[in-house]
Amino acid sequence: MSRHIVDGLGKSKVTIENGKVTNVTEPKISYCPLFDHHRNIKEITPEAVKENMEFRIKDFGMCTKNRQLRMKDYLNFGISEIICTLFKEDIIDCAVMVCEGCGTVLIQEAELAQGVGGRVSGLVETSPIPEVIEGIGTDNVLNIETAEINQIDGIKKAIRNGYKNIAVTIALAKDIEEINRLKETYPNVNIYVFAVHTTGISKEDARELFDGSDVITACASKHIREIGDEESLKTVGQSIPIYSKTKNGKKFLELRLKHIGGEKPKKENPDLPNPLI
Template sequence: MSEHIIEALGLSQVTIKDGKVVDVTEPQVEYCPLFDHHRGIKKLTKEVVEKNIQFRIDDFGMCTPNRQLRMKDFLSFGISEIMCTLLDENAIDSVVMVLEGCGTIIVTEPELVQGIGGRVSGLVKTSPIPELIPEIGEENIVNPETAEINQIKGIELAIKNGYKNIAVTVALASDAEGIEKLREENPDVNIYVFVVHTSKRTPEEARALFDVCDVATGCSSKNMRKIGEAESIKTVGQSIPIFAHTENGKKFLEMRLERIGGEKPKKDDPDLPYPLI
């Protein structure tokens, strides 16, 4: 049986088995401006979450053997979109990310990055979907037999495979120490950290993630937003801000802005997620 657990809209945890939503926890965030602006969703409820996730399953095969993996870039500003631009511009040569049915993987095609990362929320747990493995290539998967999610092993595999400018998506503060160690042990390799899914991180977790990152998203996180607003050297977006912590991170945000024609005018009273957690 194929089983996948996703941290979805409003930090609701969704369990999917064999292409069907079987369990949904109560959302911890009531309002998300992204889902309001794009879907007209004014309040996140268990029913809304279940409907949205089942739509994704039916529409592009999320968590099924029919998963559509590629998607063309569209003019928005998110972590997946930034990494697409960096691959296009040869600023990076690989992305370590997570795909349902495969776990931690290495990707080098911009359309794969967008199709994988732009379509699915935080993946907590997954199990193998054999049909997807040839699409990614066994040599690009940390563990094809278990679909293990392990970003440290993903970076190690990317280094072993010869990549020198590696972007990695990270959600767990526990990965920070391992990333620092890999940076020290591999001075000839650039490891660029993109922190995602930061909602409900403790002050200590947000601190560890921000300290290790080049770019971080604010999500609905009161703690990441507090640090980012104080220490970011460049911030893009207001409702869901994206923070640059390093000069490389700043450069990456600017490259994406150039691709999409610049930043939108700032609002005096932007919509924010509610509550921040």
């Protein structure tokens, strides 16, 4: 059976089995400005979540063998868009990301990074889809038998494969300690950390993720916003801010701004996710 669990809009857990949405938990967020703007979703309910997931399955084959893997820029500013720009600027040669049907994957090109990372919310669990694995390339999938999600082992695989400038997306604060060890063990390898899907994380995890990342997205996390508003070297966006902790992170945000023609005028009262958790 093809079975996937997605951390969907509104911080709801969505189970998709054999291309069908079979379960949606109650959302913890009732409003998200991104989904309002792009999908006209004014209130996030289980019915709205199910409908949105069914739209994704039909539109680009999410969690099915028909998955479209390459994509042009979707948002002006998101983590996958920043990684996409880093490929175009030849700053990175590999991105360790997560794709449904594959688990942890190694990506080497901009449109694939955008297609994999820009279309799917946080992936909690997945199972192998042979057609998607083939599309990514079996050598680029951490475990073709289990579709395991393990970003640390993904970095190790990228290093074994000879990559020297690696971006990695993470959602777990516990990964930071091991990433720091890898940086010490392989001083000739640059590992750039992008923290994603931060809604609902604890204050302690927010602190660890922020300190260990180059770039981190606020999502609907009140703790990340509190830290980022005080400490970010460069912040882009108001409704869903993206923060930079390091000089590299600041440079990455500025490169993306240059790529899209600069920052938009700031709103006096931007729409925010509700509630922040």
